Amino acid sequence: MISRLVLGLCFLASVAAGQNADSQPRGDSSQSPGPVASPATSTAAKVTYSSVHVDGLYIAMTFDDGPHQTLTPKLLDLLAQKKIKVTFFVLGENVERHPEILKRAVAEGHEIGNHTWSHPNLAKLSQEKVRSELQRTDDLIRQTIGFRPKIMRPPYGSLTSKQREWVHEEFGYNVILWEVDPLDWKEPGPAVVARRIISQTKPGSIILSHDIHAQTIDAMPEVFDALLAKGFKFVTVSELLALAKPATQPSPVPSATATPARP
């Protein structure tokens, strides 16, 4: 079947590219990574978020590409210990492998978002294939935890404006990108991951990271302690959106274009 072939190619591509790096630049694509992607048209209801204007020190920490067999449970233990709620953007193929971890995350108060089935670059797929990637994952999440996700994050932050509107209309999803990107998928070491997150996080930030890298999980004790010490309050993405206050001007989002291209 063509879809199996596509899934296989996407898998190989993501492995070759360094394990599903959402912030990885796509040199052959006009689609920019999340933070520099333009929002949905101004006439439409707001669909896409990289950060939220809030009154208060609210932030949303997000973990993509899991669940991972050992790292996600390790993270959940830490989150329970610190009483922190986060959001997991999961891959359908990993939910299929570890449904019990997804159930545990929800039981412990975390939010689940749709991150597609197999991590393709959606901007390069037909509408039918995009629908299949999202629907299959949506169905499995619902079967596993009993309800549908309200949010999605496109792999690599790659989704055209037209696709965003269509995804919002068809699935009701808000499209969640990010403001803080520690480039943890490059595995620069836990201290660097921690320093980047701690120094870049502001009120209303949505922070990107990945629960499939041991270094990311190893960075989290320091990240959580430092951000809690600064007074930040961790909420899920949907909670952060619900806390949004009107801003006079949308705040500019830092560019991630300085990221060096991979070979």
Ligand SMILES: [Zn+2]
């Ligand atoms: Zn991803």
